[in-house]
Amino acid sequence: MSVPFYVPPEQLTKEKAEFARKGIARGRPLIVLEYAGGILFVAENPSTHLHKVAELYDRIAFAAVGRFSEFENLRQAGVRLADIRGYAYGREDVTSRSIANAYSQTLGQIFVQEFKPYEVELCVAEVGIDGAPNAMYHIVFDGNVFDRKGFLAMGGQSDELNTELQRAYDENMELDAALQLAMRVLPRAAPAGETGNSRLEVAVLESGRPRRSFRRLTQEDVESRAGEPAS
Secondary structure, eight states: OOOOOOOOHHHHHHHHHHHHHHHHHTSOOEEEEEETTEEEEEEEOOOSSSOSEEEEETTEEEEEEEOHHHHHHHHHHHHHHHHHHHHHTOGGGOOHHHHHHHHHHHHHHHHHHSSSOOOEEEEEEEOOOTTOOOEEEEEOTTSOEEEOOSEEEESTTHHHHHHHHHHHOOTTOOHHHHHHHHHHHGGGGOOTTOOSOOOEEEEEEETTSSSOOEEEOOHHHHHHHHTSOOO
């Protein structure tokens, strides 16, 4: 009779985490920045059709790095959750915290119960109104949630990018300055042999917009705000 192959739980957990980290690190980076009028999202994204940043609800947005098919499933689930909760209770009951908690539970269950963990990192952000603070939640592959303030970099070389952002970030910066900072920092994560001039996907949550705060910036808008051609 054959003896089942045994792997200690701590080794299995370590190997799953290492697998997920390697998959995420191969992806192109994404930066989230709070600025004086809202929250900015800037992602390196060579595709013009597949988005890494999207609207979830009135004042809530979703950003992700990693395997597209996996985080797109999560994005759709988040939209459904927000719509159902807003319809059943009220629009004010849909919060970034509740959505982040749902993502945390889902990713945690997948990490523990499934053979392969999701190779994704998520950010759920909500812009404040009437003087309320913004909210920015960072959810990683094993379901852990971190409450971030000011800035967040995810994807390849995120540690180096977060260090650069910490040096230059100013919570009172305007949108143009925030965009210029993100565009200055992102190329530093370019793999060897690449210039770092990838196509950018740029969006904002604007506190001054009525109800639906999410807006995508066109390439022309990015170029004019950055003061140089956007690639």
